[in-house]
Amino acid sequence: EIVLTQSPGTLSLSPGERATLSCRASQSVSSNYLAWYQHKPGLATRLLIFGASRRATGIPDRFSGSGSETDFTLTITRLEPEDFAVYYCQQYGGSPLITFGQGTRLEIK
Amino acid sequence: QVQLQQWGAGLLKPSETLSLTCIVYGGSFSGYYWSWIRQPPGKGLEWIGKINHSGSTNYNPSLKSRVTLSVDTSKNQFSLKLSSVIAADTAVYYCARTEPYSYYYMDVWGKGTTVTVSS
Numbered sequence: 001e002i003v004l005t006q007s008p009g010t011l012s013l014s015p016g017e018r019a020t021l022s023c024r025a026s027q028s029v030s031s032n033y034l035a036w037y038q039h040k041p042g043l044a045t046r047l048l049i050f051g052a053s054r055r056a057t058g059i060p061d062r063f064s065g066s067g068s069e070t071d072f073t074l075t076i077t078r079l080e081p082e083d084f085a086v087y088y089c090q091q092y093g094g095s096p097l098i099t100f101g102q103g104t105r106l107e108i109k
Numbered sequence: 110q111v112q113l114q115q116w117g118a119g120l121l122k123p124s125e126t127l128s129l130t131c132i133v134y135g136g137s138f139s140g141y142y143w144s145w146i147r148q149p150p151g152k153g154l155e156w157i158g159k160i161n162h163s164g165s166t167n168y169n170p171s172l173k174s175r176v177t178l179s180v181d182t183s184k185n186q187f188s189l190k191l192s193s194v195i196a197a198d199t200a201v202y203y204c205a206r207t208e209p210y211s212y213y214y215m216d217v218w219g220k221g222t223t224v225t226v227s228s
Contacts, residue, residue, distance in 0.1 A: 056216060
């Protein structure tokens with residue numbers, strides 16, 4: 001199983017600041033198969049990034065993804081109030097085919 | 110705009126079978142895989158399995174013995190059955206559209222169904 005470990009568990013920042021979220025894989029992950037999601041209670045989970053660095057349709061350019069092999073990063077520049085949520089990384093490959101990180105909670109400081 | 114609407118029983122007793130259905134509004138049904146994911150209280154997301162329009166499936170090995178996924182292409186629906194539920198199956202269950210060619214991301218999600226297993 002490819003285990004994804006996200007850090008930090010909770011990130012406390014203010015609107016306008018920059019957020020850097022980490023996702024570390026226990027084995028190498030193809031960059032094609034690394035995605036990031038935003039989750040807010042009661043709302044549909046939102047795809048932000050796929051292929052490690054490709055923004056999904058309609059995602060603002062303040063969201064960016066980078067990384068390769070075992071280390072991936074989601075960066076949010078200039079945090080907006082609506083960005084405070086839980087973020088998950090996800091990979092495809094191995095067994096089980098799809099696994100998620102445990103999430104990073106981005107909260108308002 | 111593609112939307113997923115899901116429904117099913119929210120309260121089960123141990124040993125019963127969980128049954129959820131997700132209907133796809135808009136977009137292609139045959140061009141994607143369709144996944145189920147769950148989130149137990151206070152925990153992260155766990156992928157349960159995926160199915161395509163022809164019924165080809167992949168399951169999480171940890172749940173494979175109890176999970177059955179099915180599709181009804183005439184209704185643009187897909188379903189999850191989880192047998193012999195226990196308290197640890199208490200979770201919010203989500204359905205999601207899964208890209209099937211190059212990236213395997215989930216770009217459209219249902220809003221989730223809370224399922225509680227309790228005697």
